[in-house]
Amino acid sequence: MAHGIILFGHGARDARxxxxxxxxxxxxxxxxxxxxxxxxxxxxxxxxxxxxDSQVAQGCERITVIPVFFGQGGHLRRDLPEIVEQCRSSHPQVDIRCTGAAGEDEGVLAAIIDFCLDQTRD
Amino acid sequence: MAHGIILFGHGARDARxxxxxxxxxxxxxxxxxxxxxxxxxxxxxxxxxxxxDSQVAQGCERITVIPVFFGQGGHLRRDLPEIVEQCRSSHPQVDIRCTGAAGEDEGVLAAIIDFCLDQTRD
Structure with a gap:
């Protein structure tokens, strides 16, 4: 069974x-x-x-959406569930799941702490 | 010498x-x-x-500002340098440094990958 992952970000005006x-x-x-x-x-x-749509066209029967956000604010609490629901309606045969914010994961927080400590060494 | 760290985030309407x-x-x-x-x-x-101001009042002679952002867009390229410059003008005796975005660090990216792979296991 093909299982897709979609990394979901906020987006910005600056392409960089x-x-x-x-x-x-x-x-x-x-x-x-x-x-x-x-x-x-x-x-x-x-x-x-x-x-x-594109991952379904590639044959995915399961898709996991991973919000690459630090905090879980209105975008993840309100906007994202609505968009995911819309995707499920369009593809009822596909198992579309959504995880918590990557930036709330303990391992990710620990890596940020390491980065902070590295940055403060002389 | 007291060395402060300030974790700098975007902010959001939702307190959570x-x-x-x-x-x-x-x-x-x-x-x-x-x-x-x-x-x-x-x-x-x-x-x-x-x-x-608060860290200077606590006696910090060096302050490292760490942007806790994923991407480096207009906020970090334009807004933050201006604010940091304003802080340096207010406290010319303090060494105020600013790092790259935490979310661009390789160790942080690796931790996000681990999170993604964990989330896609049954």
Missing amino acids: WKAPFERLEALLKHAHPGPVSLAFLELMDPDLPAAV | WKAPFERLEALLKHAHPGPVSLAFLELMDPDLPAAV
Whole structure:
């Protein structure tokens, strides 16, 4: 069964903002056997419904949406569940799941702490 | 010499958005011997100048500002350097440094990949 991952970011006007998301996508493509793609809430393409359509067209029967956000604010509590619901209505045969924010994961927080300590060494 | 760290986030309307920043602050307080505090670009208090004023009042002679952002867009390329410059003008005796975005660090990206792979296991 093909299982896709979509890394979901906020989006920004400055195209350079996307760079770490593209690095994440490339790293994850090496580690995950199914399709991996990016999607954005606003200001950048594709949006989540387009990314889901594309993974369904590639044969995915399960898609996991991972919000690459630090905090869980209105975008993740209100906007994202609505968009995911819309994707499920368009593809009722596909198992579309959504995780918590990557930036709330303990391992990610620990890596940020390491970064902070590295940055304060002389 | 007292060396402060300020974790700088975007800010959001939803107070719950701040939770992972508060966890980061608490973890870093255990690991770093000097003052550690939060500051926000918008929608949340304190702003960066207020956080810097407070650390200077606590005796910091060096302050490292760490942007807890994923991408480096207009906020970090334009807004933050201006605010940091304003802080330096207010406290010319203090060494105020600013790092790259935490979310662009390779160790942080690797931790996000681990989170993604964990989330896609059955």
